[in-house]
Amino acid sequence: MTRARADARPRGNIETRGDSLRIRVYAGPDPVTGKPIYLRETVRGTNEAAHRTARRALNRLVAEAEKARQPSSTISLGHVIDEWLRVTEHEDSTRETYVGYIERTIKPALGSMSIAKLSVRHLETLYAELRRCRVRCDGKPFIEHKAEAEHDCVVVKCRPHVCKPMAASTVRQIHSIISGALSAAVRWD
Numbered sequence: 732m733t734r735a736r737a738d739a740r741p742r743g744n745i746e747t748r749g750d751s752l753r754i755r756v757y758a759g760p761d762p763v764t765g766k767p768i769y770l771r772e773t774v775r776g777t778n779e780a781a782h783r784t785a786r787r788a789l790n791r792l793v794a795e796a797e798k799a800r801q802p803s804s805t806i807s808l809g810h811v812i813d814e815w816l817r818v819t820e821h822e823d824s825t826r827e828t829y830v831g832y833i834e835r836t837i838k839p840a841l842g843s844m845s846i847a848k849l850s851v852r853h854l855e856t857l858y859a860e861l862r863r864c865r866v867r868c869d870g871k872p873f874i875e876h877k878a879e880a881e882h883d884c885v886v887v888k889c890r891p892h893v894c895k896p897m898a899a900s901t902v903r904q905i906h907s908i909i910s911g912a913l914s915a916a917v918r919w920d
């Protein structure tokens with residue numbers, strides 16, 4: 732059972748709505764959009780027993796909201812995305828596409844960053860880079876090798892890298908992966 736700490740500021744409330752009680756607890760801002768996130772629960776009935784159940788639910792949601800805030804200081808975006816991918820239902824083809832974006836683009840760029848430090852500015856910078864060059868090159872010329880193993884560049888026709896922007900729809904998908912994972916992280920313990 733959760734114990735309400737004496738110094739804990741109330742961050743939730745119980746409201747009577749028709750024949751039920753609605754519990755709402757503020758769980759901090761969404762790390763991507765900055766919009767407030769609320770944990771909600773409804774208890775049927777408005778009598779004394781219902782109020783007791785509602786107060787217990789309120790305490791539990793407050794504890795959940797507090798826990799959700801703490802791990803964000805150390806957990807990396809890469810870890811959160813892996814967890815999100817593991818517990819979220821996706822069609823196989825979608826999952827494959829997502830894993831590609833995650834391994835090729837998101838993790839090399841921001842995978843090791845702690846989600847507490849991650850800001851909208853970091854994401855905007857990443858998206859701006861992707862719109863310039865989808866492999867986020869540093870602007871210096873280099874040869875794009877077409878094979879990983881030892882090969883003859885002339886035979887395989889390796890060419891100098893030319894920056895190509897990532898499609899806007901792909902950038903949007905990458906954003907939806909990151910924002911989906913971060914919102915999920917807020918809901919987790």
Ligand SMILES: [Zn+2]
Nearest residue numbers: 876877884889
């Ligand atoms: Zn080559």
Ligand SMILES: [Zn+2]
Nearest residue numbers: 864868893894
């Ligand atoms: Zn480039």
